Amino acid sequence: DADVTQTPRNRITKTGKRIMLECSQTKGHDRMYWYRQDPGLGLRLIYYSFDVKDINKGEISDGYSVSRQAQAKFSLSLESAIPNQTALYFCATRGENTEAFFGQGTRLTVV
């Protein structure tokens, strides 16, 4: 099983719909992250969390919300999806003194 699992892997949704992207990890790490990647660009940080009681905004949090349901689960929500949120989304986790482990990504298309 993968260390970091993202579901769904691909999703097409309509403008205005609410959508949730889910992430779970088996590394036992406390830190979890959500990133967005647009074509040809690097990863931009949306939200990050230290533990279930700690949620922090990243570089581009507007239009997104997150929930840390458990140490191993960190979900990203788009309350009302818009076309410019079409992107590749990555979840990651890392421990205090470890490298980061990434999921395989969720390709989201908003039409």
Add this chain to the structure above:
Amino acid sequence: DAKTTQPPSMDCAEGRAANLPCNHSTISGNEYVYWYRQIHSQGPQYIIHGLKNNETNEMASLIITEDRKSSTLILPHATLRDTAVYYCIVRSLDSSYKLIFGSGTRLLVRP
């Protein structure tokens, strides 16, 4: 965390060494240099990290200058499968949990 600067693209011939530079002139004493790579649209993968000494593992070598203001990732015998975007990141282990990616260097390994 310190900002990094990388060339947008590089290429090298298969079987030759690929040397990828990174400038991090504002690095502070407790910040490490990390390298990740992203193959096509997969999740980024950790390669190597170091503080001030040169490091080597089964994937690559990391050379950090004495003043720590720049570093070079070396892939000693590049293969076609090394074609990817390479990200240089600087962060401290005990600071905030942010993990910020720049635009990276797109490495093309030519047959």
